[in-house]
Amino acid sequence: MKSRGDAEAWYNKGYALFERGEISEAIKALNVALGINPGDTKSWILVGNASMEMEDYETALKAYDEVLKKVQTDADIWVSKGNALFNLGRTEEALSAFQHALNIEPDHYYAEYCMNIAHELVTSPSP
Structure with a gap:
């Protein structure tokens, strides 16, 4: 073993x-x-x-989900999960993950940055 x-x-x-x-x-x-x-x-x-x-x-x-099973209070992992979701085209879920990161760490600049990009994608009209 x-x-x-x-x-x-x-x-x-x-x-x-x-x-x-x-x-x-x-x-x-x-x-x-x-x-x-x-x-x-x-x-x-x-x-x-x-x-x-x-x-x-x-x-x-x-x-990242495996990590979050054990450690749910790590804002960086929530941002990483959000980025994976965003890249999979699951923007609403990505927004939720970024928000979760910001709830843990309100001054997390990268979570806020990612959230703004995802939010802009959701609210912008398609060409």
């Missing part, structure tokens, strides 16, 4: 690969880490971020 230390080593490998731009390899390493420790929020966050880089918004959304 693999230990939590093994999960940490796989996370570290995934992080290093992500930083080097080897996104698909990073995701593979992170999936090994999550196979050992499925509740590791930092691995889920990095899977979400890496998936966003690869424009795999469904996987990113699933990853």
Whole structure:
């Protein structure tokens, strides 16, 4: 049986690969880490971020939802979820996620910025 230390080593490998731009390899390493420790929020966050880089918004959304099962008060995760939803064309849900982030952290400038862009898209007439 693999230990939590093994999960940490796989996370570290995934992080290093992500930083080097080897996104698909990073995701593979992170999936090994999550196979050992499925509740590791930092691995889920990095899977979400890496998936966003690869424009795999469904996987990113699933990853951020895994984090939010454990930590619902992290405004940054709500913004990340909102961005995944926005990129999936689910603008109303994205607005809700951005609002949730702002409820947690009212001065979160990026949440406000994303909210304004999404809101503008919803309220602007289509050409």
